[in-house]
Amino acid sequence: MKSAFASLLLKWNKTTRQRSMPWRGEKDPYLIWLSEVILQQTRVEQGMPYFLRFKKKYPTVKHLALAKEDEVMKLWQGLGYYSRARHLHFTAQYIYRELKGKFPNTYTDIRKLKGVGDYTAAAIASFAFEENKAVVDGNVIRMLARVFGIKTPFDTTAGKKEFATIAQSLIDAEKPGIYNQAIMDFGSLVCLPQSPLCATCVFRKTCVAYNKDLIEDFPVRAKKTEIKNRYLNYLLFRNSKQLLVQKRNEKDIWKGLYELPLIETTKVTAPKSIEKEIKSRLNLAEFKLTERKAYTQMLSHRKIYFHFYEVEVADWASLKWDGAIKTPIRQICNYGFPKTIHLYLSQNSLL
Ligand code: SF4
Structure with missing residues (x-):
């Protein structure tokens, strides 16, 4: 039997004109998954062009699985939370190779995929396969907390359980896909x-x-x-044709993207100290350091202080920086960079 809550919600849904979005009404689990991953931590307006670009370039899970990681990261550039792109790519390869390209079709099996949490699994299972599984995202939590006066903090284990149980008790079992879309829309529109x-x-x-x-x-x-504050001092080593870049391979923000040679410090650091650090790491004794530009960027849990320096060396041929490679300037447009590095390189006509 439909709950009174579900009846009111679906009535509202019928009488309201929803925003048109390219993934609305989508039944292909791969495209639903793609849209949900893009929309995590991202506004609809920002995510929409990324969804359309991904859909065009990788229309099926097979296309995404066969893509190169650098290519996927490049297409994701600017969207942030880059682990989403890496998981998306990894999971597409897993589905293609291990599941013979067949997207799992139950909540339990979808939830087992890497990078897929309760919310995304419920969204795919209900939208694509009409499985009776309630979605619980920020919009749903806010609305349920207000309507029912739920005082349990939603970011605790008890809170997560309570919100999931209440959400599941309210869903319209006959139309789980429409109901889930409606409750999310209600939270974001009303x-x-x-x-x-x-x-x-x-x-x-x-x-x-x-x-x-x-x-x-x-x-x-x-x-x-x-x-948390992070202090990233980036070094631009270049001549007229090449510059040094390196890939971020550590388990950290922006893993899989490219950057300039980096000196990370624990506070804003004077150029003299940066110079000393370069001396200890560089294989060349002669170089000239010039401070170029500073930016700050807020991420969800971090404030990043960027300082960009240019380092001129006389002997380009002998130059070595651990982990970095000399790359033709005309090719760096093929690499994905974090937003602020991309901005700095563009402002210096390198991108
Ligand atoms: S919009 Fe106002 S009345 Fe409606 S559910 Fe939210 S808080 Fe309650």
């Missing part, structure tokens, strides 16, 4: 984080947060996000 549209909301008669005037108190969060 029950907004700031200034929700309560005056016209179909839940306002029973909504606990609205009736107790406690909208800003929901949802409840337990942890405060701690912001």
